[in-house]
Amino acid sequence: MAKAAVNYACTECGYSAGRWFGKCPGCDAFGSLVEEAPAAATATASARPLLRLVDVNAEEAKRISTGVPELDRVLGGGLVPASLVLVGGEPGVGKSTLLLSALGAISAAGRRALLVTGEESTAQVKLRAARLGGTEAVEILAETELEAVCATLERERPDVCVIDSIQTLYSADMSSAPGSVGQVREAAGRLLRVAKEFGVATILVGHVTKDGAVAGPRVLEHLVDCVLQFEGDRYHAHRVLRATKNRFGSTNELGVFEMTGEGLVGVPDPSELFGKTLPGEIGAAVACVLEGTRPILLEIQALVAPTDLAMPRRVATGVDPKRLAMIVAVLSRHAGVALGSADVFVNVAGGLRIDEPGADLAIALAIASAARNAAVREGVAAFGEIGLTGRLRPAAQSERRLEECTKLGIAAAVAPAGTRSRSKIRVSESGTLREALRAGLEAGEENPRKSA
Numbered sequence: 001m002a003k004a005a006v007n008y009a010c011t012e013c014g015y016s017a018g019r020w021f022g023k024c025p026g027c028d029a030f031g032s033l034v035e036e037a038p039a040a041a042t043a044t045a046s047a048r049p050l051l052r053l054v055d056v057n058a059e060e061a062k063r064i065s066t067g068v069p070e071l072d073r074v075l076g077g078g079l080v081p082a083s084l085v086l087v088g089g090e091p092g093v094g095k096s097t098l099l100l101s102a103l104g105a106i107s108a109a110g111r112r113a114l115l116v117t118g119e120e121s122t123a124q125v126k127l128r129a130a131r132l133g134g135t136e137a138v139e140i141l142a143e144t145e146l147e148a149v150c151a152t153l154e155r156e157r158p159d160v161c162v163i164d165s166i167q168t169l170y171s172a173d174m175s176s177a178p179g180s181v182g183q184v185r186e187a188a189g190r191l192l193r194v195a196k197e198f199g200v201a202t203i204l205v206g207h208v209t210k211d212g213a214v215a216g217p218r219v220l221e222h223l224v225d226c227v228l229q230f231e232g233d234r235y236h237a238h239r240v241l242r243a244t245k246n247r248f249g250s251t252n253e254l255g256v257f258e259m260t261g262e263g264l265v266g267v268p269d270p271s272e273l274f275g276k277t278l279p280g281e282i283g284a285a286v287a288c289v290l291e292g293t294r295p296i297l298l299e300i301q302a303l304v305a306p307t308d309l310a311m312p313r314r315v316a317t318g319v320d321p322k323r324l325a326m327i328v329a330v331l332s333r334h335a336g337v338a339l340g341s342a343d344v345f346v347n348v349a350g351g352l353r354i355d356e357p358g359a360d361l362a363i364a365l366a367i368a369s370a371a372r373n374a375a376v377r378e379g380v381a382a383f384g385e386i387g388l389t390g391r392l393r394p395a396a397q398s399e400r401r402l403e404e405c406t407k408l409g410i411a412a413a414v415a416p417a418g419t420r421s422r423s424k425i426r427v428s429e430s431g432t433l434r435e436a437l438r439a440g441l442e443a444g445e446e447n448p449r450k451s452a
């Protein structure tokens with residue numbers, strides 16, 4: 001059969017042409033043209049019977065436990081059958097390791113689990129499996145041709161299938177190279193159809209680009225039911241799994257793992273690990289932040305160093321830089337902490353990232369502690385959102401945060417006014433940032449660089 005003519009379409013405006021352009025003639029966007037799969041001969045479709053929601057068999061939607069509690073939590077309570085999940089992460093962060101142990105547990109529970117490996121040979125996977133253990137019943141297929149993978153899935157119909165990775169699959173119908181935008185989109189689209197039609201819960205492993213987004217077209221993220229990001233420094237033992245999109249659960253859930261010789265081990269109590277500061281240490285504060293349904297204590301470190309730069313630096317690791325700039329501005333304007341001629345560095349312990357405004361107060365405490373050379377009072381945690389007026393706003397679910405503090409043996413918390421506590425912990429309610437600093441910091445120099 002003669003190959004159908006290749007067609008290129010712009011992902012921005014839909015312009016379509018028979019050849020590739022670097023710049024779209026339709027909308028002038030650069031690099032937006034991708035190869036399209038040739039349209040299949042259109043068969044005349046017949047009308048389908050309809051179903052009322054009440055008649056839908058809900059048994060089908062019972063979740064499959066992955067056997068990795070932290071992964072289940074991030075997925076919203078387990079894998080939904082026939083769903084498509086995308087797992088992204090930096091090279092070497094442990095995607096294959098995590099998914100192989102999940103497949104092992106799924107197969108041990110009596111379900112069929114298939115690993116399609118395009119990146120590693122079966123022998124390499126076997127080596128990893130031997131290290132992890134408990135993966136004897138996992139089936140494996142070393143294949144990169146999309147059509148063969150889809151046909152195998154249709155015939156075998158495993159309960160769960162992992163594709164490692166989506167970038168290695170290629171369709172013979174398309175002329176572009178494996179891993180290109182067109183190929184990845186085509187592969188995801190076809191796997192989606194197979195997953196829904198044959199009830200295979202499919203997990204796609206995706207590579208990430210330099211700036212951390214899942215490589216390939218944005219459309220991939222729209223296509224799948226759930227996008228998980230596996231983060232963490234390859235040189236640190238701790239990894240964090242979070243959902244950036246989830247059709248079946250919260251996107252704020254967080255799973256913490258530790259990489260060991262036996263694979264990734266879940267860390268059920270991250271507060272114990274990340275929420276400890278040394279008593280009397282300058283520039284360190286404990287934040288009680290909420291990640292999804294889970295409160296976590298995190299150590300926030302700050303360094304304030306005098307600078308001669310006309311534009312002092314504000315460097316944030318694990319905190320949104322815009323949020324840091326705002327906190328620094330409110331500190332200098334409303335709380336008398338002059339930072340105009342100082343560099344400010346903020347770091348969250350353990351390589352974690354905070355997106356929650358409830359961490360504002362602890363960040364401000366750490367910076368003020370560093371600037372005033374006064375330690376945060378011993379055994380004190382803080383949470384609360386800082387407003388631009390210097391007033392503190394109540395943080396969501398304060399009771400659960402306080403419970404977590406009590407669990408870790410923290411005696412007192414600095415929190416916005418109106419925070420009620422039913423537990424034993426002493427709460428210093430503060431209406432403004434200035435009051436909160438007074439409650440949270442040991443007496444130090446009030447403003448060592450007043451001249452600044």
Ligand SMILES: Nc1ncnc2c1ncn2[C@@H]1O[C@H](COP(=O)(O)OP(=O)(O)OP(=O)(O)O)[C@@H](O)[C@H]1O
Nearest residue numbers: 089090091092093094095096097098234259260261
């Ligand atoms: N024996 C071992 N002991 C401890 N850690 C190990 C051991 N072997 C491998 N690792 C860890 O496993 C990581 C590799 O994991 P894995 O292959 O699952 O990553 P990946 O995300 O799939 O990477 P890629 O994107 O290259 O496929 C290594 O970075 C290393 O930290």
Ligand SMILES: [Mg+2]
Nearest residue numbers: 095096119164
């Ligand atoms: Mg891998």
